[in-house]
Amino acid sequence: MVFKWLDERLELREFKDHFLSKTFPAHPTFLLGEIALFSFITLVVTGVFLGFLYEPSSKMVALFGAMVPAAYASVVRIDLLPMGMIIRRIHHWSAMIMIAAILAHLMRVYFTASYRKPRELNWLVGLGLWTITMGGAFTGYLLPYSKFSVTATSIAYYIAKSVPWIGGWISRLLFAGTFPSDGTVPRFFFIHVMLIPIALIGLIGLHMLILVKQKHTEPISNKSKKEADGGRRLIGIPIWPEQAAISVSFYFFLLFVVVLIATYIPLNPIETYGPPSPGTPVMRPDWYFLIVYGFLKLIPGDLSFSILGGKITPETIGGVIFPTFTIAVLALIPFLDRVKEPQNYMANPLHRPFMTSFGVGGGIFLGMLVVAGYIDVLHIAPQRMLVYTIVASIGAWGISYALLRLYNKKRKGGG
Amino acid sequence: MVDERAGGKHTNSSISRRRFTLAVVIASIAAAFGSLLSFLKVLAPKQKGGGYVSTIKPRDRLVYARGSNTGNYINISSLNTGDAVLAYPEGKTSNPANLVQLIKLDEKVYKSPTHLNLTDQGLVAYSAICTHLGCTVSWVENRKTPDTSYTECFCHNSIFDPTRGAKVLGGPAPIPLAQIGVKVRDDGTLIFTSGFTGPIGPQV
Known part of the structure; x- marks a missing residue:
């Protein structure tokens, strides 16, 4: 009934026949990107709730007889609402899960070489999505304006300020003056609730559009079936109704898991941290910043030098140059690992010794930096940890390369 | 003859017209973005204190x-x-x-x-x-x-x-x-x- 009414006006049948009957290749790892997308939806919905109640100001107000920043007071009030704290935790947990899903998705695309021609552009869009999501997580950190938030943001402020030549200007632009000052919270709030969601929605749309236009890569197992069929069509399941049913139930299952986690595992308990005050608690950032955090701990303090009147400090190297370099290397990959013919099947990682071992080594390197974030607990000296990190990552690279070469030699020899 | 010359001229001038239009578009975009640079200055307020400046004086308790x-x-x-x-x-x-x-x-x-x-x-x-x-x-x-x-x-x-x-x-x-x-x-x-x-x- 409703469909008929709408169809007569909007010609929906055309859309249904053209778009909804498209095929989506089935593979369990294809759900990783969906987890990221679904987490984003949860973030938007919970974010709307929080945005209605949050007060973006660091001016001092009275709360239960004490003077605290207005932002902090409003978050304490949110926590006191029925379900308020759960919503806030769902928001924070979804952000952590979204970034985890993005990274897993990125690894899947990397190891199956799905970034190759013609999909270079979507690889770049994906990297952009990751970077902007990190920006969202970073600006969200400050908003509760607890002691933890302010310390973490203060560290980022000095990292921004340490950039040679333009650091002072960049830090003042990003933090609306010096930090801490009253300009920062409104600016971060606007970036967090307006610019970043708009950029994400736009880029997610582009990511999807390119995906629909280019079609998804297929598991290599489809190749023989397709050749037998003689067709160019994708093998998989139609978007409507099969894939839609899978996605919808998958979304609500994911939501169920997130709500369960948020209910039982506390996160960012701002009442425990308290409002900003002298003294810094023993603190560690959320897991996705541990890479940069670990790098800052490893890098020797006296590693600074001057060029062209600008001073390159360890903070710039660890907090700015290293992340930029990592993203740049990833962005270059599809242009270095070039192929002449468009590739539409996932590659088998075992058949690509160089790229796979490079990915393994790089992954171990980033993993070791996360461990380096815990050297104070593990009682390892930074210099020693630096050696471990280098040995482990280069070792993992070399060993996995040698093993894969051996495997491929045997495979080809046998075949 | 006249028509042909006019046509030839027309072709030539249409190319330069296109170039001219393109130059105008680029110039206007550049001018607009150039003027935006002054906004960036407004968005990055001058430093108030200039980092950590202590106000401790001898005899402070x-x-x-x-x-x-x-x-x-x-x-x-x-x-x-x-x-x-x-x-x-x-x-x-x-x-x-x-x-x-x-x-x-x-x-x-x-x-x-x-x-x-x-x-x-x-x-x-x-x-x-x-x-x-x-x-x-x-x-x-x-x-x-x-x-x-x-x-x-x-x-x-x-x-x-x-x-x-x-x-x-x-x-x-x-x-x-x-x-x-x-x-x-x-x-x-x-x-x-x-x-x-x-x-x-x-x-x-």
């Missing part, structure tokens, strides 16, 4: 910066060897650059480059703002051998030796914490006797 005694005078009788507290100058507690860590150790453990003339009865005070990225430093107390206690910043684990002028023992901090003079008054309360001996706050 030391008060507790945190805990249940916040704002009360610190008295030497309440400090044991191996203790350290965070302190502010009285009435100047809104400026984090004024935050100091007051440490009490055995008088004899202090060695150069500690400024011994700025210590009194085993008390020494250093800026509490880490020279790495501006976190507040903490005191890691060794109860069995108080003199081996040390100052650590828990953000990135920079470690400072309080007996040697807060020299950097480990971690990413680039320079020692600056020392500041303290003295015990007759009633046991404390006053500052100097300014900081060096730069304070993050060295960026």
